[in-house]
Amino acid sequence: MRLVLTPGVLPRLERAHDFKAFSVAVPTATEDRLDALVAPVGELAEDRRHVWVRPDAVRALTLLSGDGSWAEKFDEMVTYAARNGWTDETGRFRAHIEEVQIPAPVDAASFRDAMRRFASGVCVVAAGEGAKRCGMTVSAVSSVSAEPPMVLVCLNRASGSHDCVTGAGTFSINILSSEQEEEAMLFAGQRDRHGADRFDDLWTQDALGAPVLTTAHHALICTSDSQHVSGSHTILVGRVVGAHSGETEGALLNYNGELRQGTWAA
Ligand SMILES: Cc1cc2nc3c(=O)[nH]c(=O)nc-3n(C[C@H](O)[C@H](O)[C@H](O)COP(=O)(O)O)c2cc1C
Incomplete structure (x- = not known):
């Protein structure tokens, strides 16, 4: 799964059925705005290269969360992250940040x-x-x-x-x-x-x-x-x-x- 965060646009979840990987995509050259950009879904980690993502924020982004099999697999993914020590005490899981080129809209x-x-x-x-x-x-x-x-x-x-x-x-x-x-x-x-x-x-x-x-x-x-x-x-x-x-x-x-x-x- 990939959570795409773009300034001024609602967060968007891509590849919602890929439970094997999770990353957070931000546009290039938004380094100075990262804290605000990730706030709706979690918090920037201290190294500024990872995000602590709230599972409920991801669930809210996809209508699939009402689908039992998606919700079950997502919970398994979060449990897997916890087993590997990638979650914090509040249940947030850590995801790495990817910088992506987001095409500018036409005028x-x-x-x-x-x-x-x-x-x-x-x-x-x-x-x-x-x-x-x-x-x-x-x-x-x-x-x-x-x-x-x-x-x-x-x-x-x-x-x-x-x-x-x-x-x-x-x-x-x-x-x-x-x-x-x-x-x-x-x-x-x-x-x-x-x-x-x-x-x-x-x-x-x-x-x-x-x-x-x-x-x-x-x-x-x-x-x-x-x-x-x-x-x-x-x-x-x-x-x-x-x-x-x-x-x-x-x-x-x-x-x-x-x-x-x-x-x-x-
Ligand atoms: C052919 C035509 C199609 C329109 N289509 C839309 C539309 O799909 N959505 C929209 O918000 N406004 C559309 N508008 C603009 C609204 O009709 C217009 O802004 C209207 O005055 C808004 O309602 P109000 O007068 O209560 O503010 C269209 C106008 C025309 C002439």
């Missing part, structure tokens, strides 16, 4: 330019009831799994609707029809209307508790399953508990910085 303009080439649909994610309704335009939506049916949506934590949508137990994903460019603009904050003021009488309240745009191309009702902080966004994963089909013929598309009408019939 924001190159990233945006690349992502503009990825054609997507356009949706309004919405939550809440009455005067507490909120909704925003999103294109970062993806199917996650069919059994059970799950989807994800990526929401900027700086957006006004973020806390309302991520804090709701139920939310809707309204896939906009080719005629709904105006809704896309309204819910993207381009019409100076905010919160519940963005909703009109084309919206109804689904029995499960989320606002639904009756004229949407299609709408999914989701219960909140999990949330993951990633960069500037929250990845919100929902279990799909309802679906409404609209009577519209085609979807709104987002491609190359423009909204376009899908040209096929549904």
Whole structure:
């Protein structure tokens, strides 16, 4: 296993199924920041070439720790380390530090330019009831799994609707029809209307508790399953508990910085 520690990024566990070796990787030229870098997972050893790693910090980094056979093998690894005298009195085990070259990210303009080439649909994610309704335009939506049916949506934590949508137990994903460019603009904050003021009488309240745009191309009702902080966004994963089909013929598309009408019939 290798624990990768990068400044400003959550610790990451690589090769989680390799129980024969354990190291801590840090970027080159971070010598002066090592104490702070290793703090979330343990403590720098006196020689500054090893880290005392807390086993619970490693367990927390991998969803596999809920998997009995992974947890068992990990415990065996820690016991093996203890037998060899590589643990301290608090149960932390010692791992050596490796310096690795971590590639620098591309600049924001190159990233945006690349992502503009990825054609997507356009949706309004919405939550809440009455005067507490909120909704925003999103294109970062993806199917996650069919059994059970799950989807994800990526929401900027700086957006006004973020806390309302991520804090709701139920939310809707309204896939906009080719005629709904105006809704896309309204819910993207381009019409100076905010919160519940963005909703009109084309919206109804689904029995499960989320606002639904009756004229949407299609709408999914989701219960909140999990949330993951990633960069500037929250990845919100929902279990799909309802679906409404609209009577519209085609979807709104987002491609190359423009909204376009899908040209096929549904
Ligand atoms: C076509 C389109 C797609 C968008 N996709 C996303 C997205 O996936 N995630 C996101 O956080 N913001 C996205 N935005 C930006 C938000 O809609 C915008 O920042 C919105 O104003 C945020 O909600 P607020 O007005 O409540 O702050 C998109 C905007 C447009 C026009």
